[in-house]
Structure formats: C-alpha cells, structure tokens
Amino acid sequence: MDGIRRVMVVEDEVMLLLDLVENLADFGIESLPLMMADGAARTLCKSDIDALITDIELPGNNSGLDLAWRCAQLKPSMPIVVVSGGVRPTRSQLPPNAIFVPKPYDIQQILDGLDRRMQRAA
Template sequence: MPTDLRILIVEDQPLLLLDLADQLVDFGHHAVTAGTARTAARLIDTNIDALVTDIELGDGPDGLALARLAAKAHPGLPIVVVSGGVRPTHAQLPPGAQFLPKPYRVSDILAAIDTQKAAHAA
C-alpha cells in the first residue's frame, strides 16, 4: 500500500479517534479527524484518499449515512465502516465499502483500503 494517504477518520470516542490517528501516522499516512458525521461531511471535499468511520456517532447522522454521502460525492473512494455494536448488512453499505468489527487492527483497515484502491484501479 502506498504511504502518504490522507485518511479521514470519524469516531465520536476521543481516545479511539486519537489512537487510530496516531497509528495511521506511524504507518506513514496523514490523519484528518472528525468527531461527528456533520463535521466529517464538511471535510469530505478536502482532498481525502479514504474514509474510516464508526457507525454509531452520537447525535446526528450516523456513519452509514456519512459513508453513503461520501460514496456519492466521490465514487471509488475507499470506505471502511467500523462498529463495536452494529453489524450492517451488505445492502446498508455503499458499493465497495468494507465493514470491520471493533476491535480492529490498523493493518486490517489499511488492507481494506488497499483492496478497494486496487479494485477501483482495475
């Protein structure tokens, strides 16, 4: 996987958000962070290379709505949806998006992004 990707991370739990951001930076990527879907929606058009979003984001739109918005705005954008409580059906995910249950490994997130980038390039 190429390094230096700008990855938008959306997580309403600050410790999880910062931990994932730090780990992605350790892998050579740039982390753009948001604690809500509303904030993230404003960042989708800021030249991001991938989206990682939790489903349950507190008040406001959930991560699935954000993922669908991102997929519509940027077809082919790699999207990884995560959750510790909700297990979405394939039909609830945008086309090509991948779901990972919490707890996840950062290497699994990066592999999911890489798989989607390769599928889109083919």
Template sequence: MAQSFNPARYAVLIVEDDALVRAEAVDLCEEAGFTAYEARNADQAIRLLERHSDIRVLFTDIEMPGSMDGLKLARAVRDRWPPVSIIITSGRVKVEKEDLPENGVFFSKPYPPQGIVKALNDIAAQIFN
C-alpha cells in the same frame, strides 16, 4: 514502469466520537504512512471533505452523535465523492455486505490493526494502479 507507491499522497478521514479510539486510529494510519484527518461526527467530516481534496478514504464508526450516523455518512460520501473508498466500523452494530455502500468494507470493533493497515494498503494500490 509502475508508479512508486507513496501512501502520504492521499489522506484518510477518521470519523469517531470516542477521542481515545479516534487517536488510536489516527496513529495507526500515520504509522502506516498515510496522512490522517479526524472528525468527531458526520457534520465535521463533510466540512473536511469539502476542504481537502486529498481525502481518498473515509474510515468511520457507525454510532455517533449529530445529524447522521456512519452508514448515512458513508452513503452521502459515496454519492457526493465517488472516488472516496469507505471503511466502516462498529462495536455494536453488525453490518451485512448489502447494507454497505458500493465497495465499502466493514470491521467489527475491536478491529485488528493489521487488518485496517492491509485494507488501507489495498485501497492505495487500487488508486495508484
């Protein structure tokens, strides 16, 4: 018998420098049943990844202050934490499939909330299968 799906068993790390957009993304993830951590930049995100082994999804904006943008963060996460799935968003930068890390997903802002929830549920289904 298949293991029952419980999204709260893993966490989403939301990396977004705009506080309002970040809060909306956290609400979206939590309403869908996922645990959410939040960071304003890549440096904070790396520290959270080092402390929380339950993080299984990186949900990051591309443009942000700090030592690296969202694409560089995504590549670093792919190299250091291979099981972490990656969702990248941007309101200005268009990302082609070949620019994404392996198995990465891109959404243009404003992203459709139901599209994000579906992507999270698809990732969760892969984790638990």
C-alpha cells in the same frame, strides 16, 4: 500504502480516535480526525482526502453509514472502511466502495480494508 496519503477518520471515542490516528501516522498516512458525521461530507468535498474510516454509531443527526453513503455519492471511487463494535451492517447497507471491519480491530485490518477498496476502484 500506495495512493492513500490522507484519511478522514470519524470516531466519537477519543482514545480510539487518537490511537487510530497515531497508528495511521506510523504508516505515513495523515489523518483528519473528526468526532461527528455532521458536516463531515462538506469537509470531505473541500479537502484532499483519499479515504474515509468511520464508526457507525456517532453523536449528532447523521450516522457513520449516512456519511459513508454521502461520501460514495460525492466520491464514488474513494475507499471507505466502516467500523463498529455493535451494529453489524449487511452488505446491502454499505456503499459499493465500503468494507466493514468489526471492533475491536487492529491497524492491519484497517490497512487491508483500505487496500482492498483501492484495488477494487482501480
């Protein structure tokens, strides 16, 4: 995938996190895996992250939507994929540079979402 080499992945379900990290690696994309949104925005600022993939419902004080909006403020052109198996956000609940992919998903849906956001940012 052109332009995306390193992705922050925030997912609290360990098996889903490991599976997504492994699938991204199969496409040559390095992942920075996290299990909570708390502190992720600070990490995002200090890292050379090209995109964000986050679940909505996460432990801690911040949700994945909170993280997505903070990311959009810090890096407005960064592609964001928001995922959830429960909550289905409306378009207005997502930052402009984000796309929603419902769980269960396959890796191609995630890659397509990142690609669409990259094209939109260009």
